[in-house]
Amino acid sequence: MNNLEKYLDQVIVQRSANANLGVPQMRPESASDAEPTVNVLGGLLRRWHIVLLTFLVLCAAGIPAIWLLIERSYTVTGAIRVAPILTSILTGEEEVYGGTQVYQSFLYSQAAMVTNARVLQRVASDLADKELKFFEDRTNRLAMKLQRLNPKDVKPEPADVLKEAILEEVITVAPVRRGEHILVSMKWTDAEEAKMIVDAFIRLYIAVEVTSAEEKEMQGLGVLQSEERLLSGKLDSYRADIFKLAEEYGSKKLDSRYDMNLQRVGSLLAQLTEVEARRIYLETQVKLLEQTHEETVPLQEWVSIREDYVNKDTAVQVLTSSIVALDQELITDIQTLAATNPQIKQKEELLKILRTRLIEQKEKTREAFAELMKEETASQSKKKLADLKVTLEQTQAHETELRNLLSKEDTQTINLGQKNLAIQDLEDKLAFTKEMYDKISRRIAEFEMERKRPARITVGYDADIAGIRDKRAKYTMALIFGSMACGMLLAFLREKADHSLRTPDDVVERIGLRIIGTTTSTHTIKPARLTEHVAEDYQTIRANLGLLDGNGMPRNLVVTSPGMREGKTTFAINLAISVSKSGRRVLLIDGDLRNPNIASLLGLPKGSRGLQDVLLGKGLHQAVYSVPQNGLDVLAADSGNTADAFELLASSLTAQRLNEISQSYDHVIIDTPPVLAFADALIWAKSADAVILTSFAGQTTGPDLKKAKERLAQINANVLGTVLSNVEVGHRYYPYGYDYTRNVRSKTNARQAHRKMLLPMQTPKPKADSS
Secondary structure (H helix, E strand, C coil), X not given: CCCCHHHHCCCXXXXXXXXCCCCCCCCCCCCCCCCCCCCHHHHHHHCHHHHHHHHHHHHHHHHHHHHHHCCCEEEEEEEEEECCEEECCCCCCEXXXXXXXXXXXXXXXXXXXXXXXXXHHHXXXXXXXXXXXXXXHHHHHHHHHHHHHCCCCCCCCHHHHHHHHHHCCCEEEEECCCCCEEEEEEEECCHHHHHHHHHHHHHHHHHHHHHHXXXXXXXXXXXXXXXXXXXXXXXXXXXXXXXXXXCCCCCCCCHHHHHHHHHHHHHHHHHHHHHHHHHHHHHHHHHHHHHHCCCCCCHHHHHHHXXXXXXXXXXXXXXXXXXXXXXXXXXXXXXXXXXXXXXXXXXXXXXXXXXXXXXXXHHHHHHHHHHHHHHHHHHHHHHHHHHHXXXXXXXXXXXXXXXXXXXXXXXXXXXXXXXXXXXXHHHHHHHHHHXXXXXXXXXXXXXXXXXXXXXXXXXXXEEEEEEEECCHHHHHHHHHHHHHHXXXXXXXXHHHHCCECCCHHHHHHHHCCCEEEEEECHHHCCHHHHHHHHHHHHHHHHHHHHHCCCCCCCCEEEEECCCCCCCHHHHHHHHHHHHHHCCCCEEEEEXXXXXXXXXXXXXXXXXXXXXXXXXXXXXXXXXXXXXXXXXXXXXXXXXXXXXXXXXXXXXXXXXXXXXXXXXXXXXXXXXXXXXXXXXXHHHHHHHCCEEEEEEECCCCEHHHHHHHHXXXXXXXXXXXXXXXXXXXXXXXXXXXXXXCCXXXXXXXXXXXXXXXXXXXXXXXXXXXXXX
16 A cells, blocks of 8 residues: 555545544444543543633623722621629629620620610611711611612611621621630721720620610519519418318318228228119129020030031932932943933932922021920020129119218218318418518618629720621632633533534444444644555454454445435445455445435436336446456446435345355455445345444534444344544554654664664674783
């Protein structure tokens, strides 16, 4: 293949995006039809323009907005001190406010009080005449928000502005964990305004809290005094009620008398329980005898006795013996006499009559037995029932006497117990009320003294700057990384939605189809080196076809593709030219009867287009056109005669004619319509020795190639693999082959460098001694 110029004119190189030359890699078939997997890194590299464009657009819009719209923020903090320990005026001892957990709960409750409506209104009124920028900016912002909710012109009050700032955490109030301060903080762009607002919150909260505390103290004192008077009246009432209840028995202790009555009631109740049990048992026995007096024998035993009685009946025994004898005679007659003998029929009818009479006799005997047993059982049950009724009447009379006595004793015991419980309840209420009265009296005295000690809530420290925060640099970095991530995400989604095959690895992993070879995209090759690339690609494909099964390249080879414009015709022509240049006799058949275009691509005369005539029986030599430049024979189809293409190919003579044609050539290469377009390709594949599926990188999709493979497999076609066209140089079958002999000078320099590293071939002679 050194003189490629001689046949390059016959090589059809389609440089458009529709069908470039190509031969994919030859790889083992995958063991399973796995779902397509996305090479994330490769996809991002292919869609780099999406990543870059998204990154530039977002950064160009976001970075200036960040530095123009976001201002530096100051954090101003002041503190309110809530003393955890107070000194008692009465004892002089330090009092801890309810332990750590209670104190922390109190801190949180006071922190919530700092932002209540009363304090907010006081702060807003105090700052109203200061003309602060905070209120101006926040008022306009809140007004716009309210207008979206209510179209009417509503002007927010300063208190509403403060409340909105608290909700948005511009102003925060929180207690210090494990401390004694409540921090009031504000984030704002003007530090002086923030100090004024924080100090106003601290100062006015303390003022409101002192007033509220005094009001609560007076209210609490009034409640205690009122409760003291109420408890004093209850004590007098309880004492009078206890005296009245104990007067009847002469004592407040009624427990012993109550216990004696309980023991007597318990004894009577036990006797009554025994009598009731006896009465219930007798009633049950009476009901059973009244309902089931006819069955004194268990059912199973009764049935056994009845059947024994029936079997001993004389008539039953006679009928049974007659049936057995007649049955034996009938068996003998059936064996000895003819089937049409009337004697057999008479005996069969007689046997049926005897069996019917036997069943009727058994039923009569069973009925007689039932009547006999019924009379016997009834006489025994009547006597037993009379005795049980007498005993039941005596038991019922005894039960009535016990109930009357028990009711009388029970009433006395209940009355005694109720009075005893009433006395005990009044004594408990008296003790509890006395205890509460004493506690309230002491608390009133302590309350009067506690009002005189120092305030618990004071100013911790005035507002000051606690921190300066400038987020613009962070936002800029976040925008840069976010823009990059968005671009990569868009590129990934675009790649995910693209089912086209681009590399031989995509074919193997997604379809599980053998790679025969690849052809390199003309967009990645210099025009001066196109000849060399074409030759190398088709040499690789020819070599792989000869090595697939060890028997060389198949004689009859079909070239097809899943869809249109995927390079099958180009590949078929180039493969036929390449094989014919190797010295073999090759026939190229344009099997696409619906859209034949091999003749037009090769520039053949119109008279050389006669595949339809050959399939109908015309001589092969009259229709074949020989290309003198490379010795290739072409059997083209007539583009003006495309009717009834399927019927012509489906004829039984087509396979026969193809077999006859192949005897005159080393190889027959057939270009067919796409597999997914028409059934013509399946007919050609069924008649040929093997099939090659061509695919076009960036255009052929995985689902289409997989469906085409499955349709060929359904007819048991020998699919050798696929040839992937238009692949990049880095993904071709031999990615380093083109550079192997590229630079002769560099190879010469490399050999010289290697020789310097070799050991000498001969041992050097020793020099003569100068002495």
